[in-house]
Amino acid sequence: MDPLWYKDAVIYQLHVRSFFDANNDGYGDFEGLRQKLPYLEALGVDTLWLMPFFQSPLRDDGYDISDYYQILPVHGTLEDFKRFLDEAHDRGMKVIIELVLNHTSIDHPWFQEARKPNSPMRDFYVWSDTPEKYKGVRVIFQDFETSNWTFDPVAGAYYWHRFYWHQPDLNWDNPEVEKAMHQVMFFWADLGVDGFRLDAIPYLYEREGTSCENLPETIEAVKRLRKALEERYGPGKVLLAEANMWPEETLPYFGDGDGVHMAYNFPLMPRIFMALRREDRGPIETMLKETEGIPETAQWALFLRNHDELTLEKVTEEEREFLWEVYAPDPRFRINLGIRRRLMPLLGGDRRRFELLHALLFTLKGTPILYYGDEIGMGDNPFLGDRNGVRTPMQWSADRNAGFSRAPYHRLFLPPVSEGPYSYHFVNVEAQEQSPHSHLNFVRRLLAIRQRHAKTFGRGSLKLLPVENRRILAYLREHEGERILVVANLSRYTQALDLPLEEAQGLVPVELFSQSPFPPVEGPYRLTLGPHGFALFALTPKEAIRVQTPDWAEEAPPEEVPLVPLEEGPEVLFVETMKEERAQRAFLRALAQVLRDRSWLPLKPERVEVLDAIRLEKDPPLYLTLLELENHTRRTALLPIRYSPRREEAPGLFARTRPREGYLYELSQDPGFYAYLLKRLKEGLEARSLKAYYRGSHPGPLPQNLTLLRPGLAAGEGVWLQVGLVQDGGLDRTLEVLPRLDLPWVLPPKGRLLWERGKERRVLALTGDLPEGEPKEAFALAQALAAEGLSRLQGHPPEGLSPGLLAEALRELEALARLLGVRLALLHRSLAEVEGGFSLLNRGLGAFLALEGEVYLLALGPKEEGSPLMDLARLAYDLERAVELAWEDLEGAHPELPGLAAQFLVEGALLSAYRDTALEFSEEGWPEAMVAWAEAQLHREEKPARRRILERWREKAKATPGPQGP
Incomplete structure (x- = not known):
């Protein structure tokens, strides 16, 4: 175990009594807390701080302890505590409990x-x-x-007594007291707790003529406490000091690394609220500087709110009056020297300020502490007396008693908030898990970012940036080469700023929520932030920016490629009357070998035969070849092949020739071929082979730049070009049917390349017009959207992936899946009207082209009869594969993540959208259709992503009852 784990931790403070009641007696208990551990794990916290749960008369909510060794019966038994502790540890969560050293109850x-x-x-x-x-x-x-x-x-x-009259202070001048309290610590540490919060630690000793606070004797007692802890257990268990003091009074508690491991940063907390209200970073910067200089192994604990009042003890009188006036103008909201309100009411319900403060909490230097319920924006009831108003039951649902307990209302230890805008009817976990935009899902996303960069935020240095605009707080966090920039707008108005980032010149800011790269840093970096806006950036070298490689992209060709014995020109490989048998056999063997590695080809050939060929270009020789591929079945393919006397840095190299020195390239992945073919079509292509005529035209414009979107599809500057690398009749049907579909998102072909032999005709290529914009192949778009979405979910355990969080992270991809579901249903309807009967699209995402937020239909498959499930399976499979490939590029993402995301997209978006649009639709046989298609795709290409999809759907098919099932 890392002895400095507390530096990277995110602590969640809760009262067992307030969290969840498993036995319905009106009080929360350890069994209830154990049952809610999956929620806490999903939230993204890894350490729990439990408020007192010991035997107590509860005059001070458990801080008045009457027996340190007994659990209050309403919370359960010691066995319940052990069961909870074991499960928390099994989930990788630490547990910190209270060690109340200063006083006991009068009932002790x-x-x-x-x-x-x-x-x-x-x-x-x-x-x-x-x-x-x-x-x-x-x-x-x-x-x-x-x-x-x-x-x-x-x-x-x-x-x-320094606190209530019923809490007499212990006499630490008596060595037996110190010994007794050490024994209390050992008892709970022996059970396995990971640390102790030292309650009211500054008040252990009293001396005449002093303030009886922070005395040297107290500091030495704290050091003895740590020494005793580490002598017995070694490093790893932590002491967290509650010392509500000025900075210079708190620093001694750390000692020289031999005092407490952590202390609350009480001086900083009220200044955050002051800076927010004054719209000036000064109070935060001042306290960050004042609280520097702690030992390397020590850590501040940061918090916004907790179980007590927002304490204003350690502010000046003027600061206190200001904070009272702006945050608690009603004197009933004030208590002692503080404000008894929860976070959200303090902020007036302002969502932007809520998000901004949590961004600061999770990125400033220190270990953040989240108070239970603040993650959903819980409210309070300040009229319950004392500080009970901020300790009301956790609001789980809109069910009775906020889902906290099934006990009769009058038996609850405190009533839940049931009136006003913070009523549990409106503010609860269940509702917020479903909403993509809820406070809960925002906190989960932010904590996932924090966990991905835990070392940098927990242990890294903090450098304040001198931005001229004082409404902006900006700082750099750095650890072991990783640099994260945090920029926060403390103003309620939009602000512009220039960031002085001299040491980051040339680096690329990558926004951490979206993983989107921003322009590189070149000089002062200009940003604009909206009201109470913030931004988190990883400053990344350009070369480290992840560039998505198409799944069809060819790997670097091997140094050694097959040899084709060629003595004459390359025509002997293609022209029937001129062929040289030995050379052609070697040529076709090499061609079969390279085609077995091409992902766009559904059949992996064992044998290849040239059916026909035409030379499109003389120098260097470029042939358009019709091939017959054989492997248990036969398919026809169209392949451009070029011969070059020199080896070139170009894709598709598959053979070399000797003694006539040269190299052979297949050009399915060469953008230059598509540009050349379009140019020839524009000129009006007329050619004749030994077997057939080749006729082609392109009535549209000729773009200067043509981008290869995938093998067989290129586009650019208002033009698309499809080449039928796989000759399955799809382009023939596309040419015949697409112009007859009255759908605004269909792109009918305008130009063509035909192969004609008597009455026999093949469509080899099609061209058409595109709206303005930058086109993208639909599968590549899906993969890019999946990469963005999964990166937002990175760090979340599977239990934390609520529908709301999935919907927010995968919003763009979900919208694409729903759009495709609607479009497919409309297309099926139109095809039935145009062709008669039911014809399939018979294409997956390859049938579509994305452009400026719209998705256009570009191609049809061969005409077949069948079920719409077959088309849905093709689209669903492509969506799942896009997710799987995006997941493979993520480091440390949970292995269950792609399956959960795929289920959300396919069943929650694609299928439901199709079902809602189609006139008639039955899902019977859906898992079986997916299994059949996934098996075919794995046979086509043995890749890990394809195998995972198949295994997932086989499991679903097993779990899905058949027609005779229950």
């Missing part, structure tokens, strides 16, 4: 014994015959107590 046996005359326990507490000792020491709870002394009639003396 120690105190009851200490009250008796001449009791040996008397010295466990601080007594006085007069309340005049330690005069001038401040009273912390001014709203409830007038003195730090309370008279006990049984003892006949006053006892000392």
